Amino acid sequence: MVAENDEFIIxxxxxxxxxxxxxxxxxxxxxxxxxxxxxxKYETRDKFIRS
Structure with a gap:
């Protein structure tokens, strides 16, 4: 698996x-x-930042 720029290539x-x-x-x-x-993790973080 290669992760590059938040994209997963499998x-x-x-x-x-x-x-x-x-x-x-x-x-x-x-x-x-x-x-x-x-x-x-990021969904929770985004909700925290928006509030």
Missing amino acids: TIGKSDKPRDENKKRRALEYVLKIMIELYE
């Missing part, structure tokens, strides 16, 4: 092996978790 290869599919799913879940945490 590159995932293609594979027929189920094990690799599980790895990709875990990686995506991890990235989504981080993105949600960042969103919640």
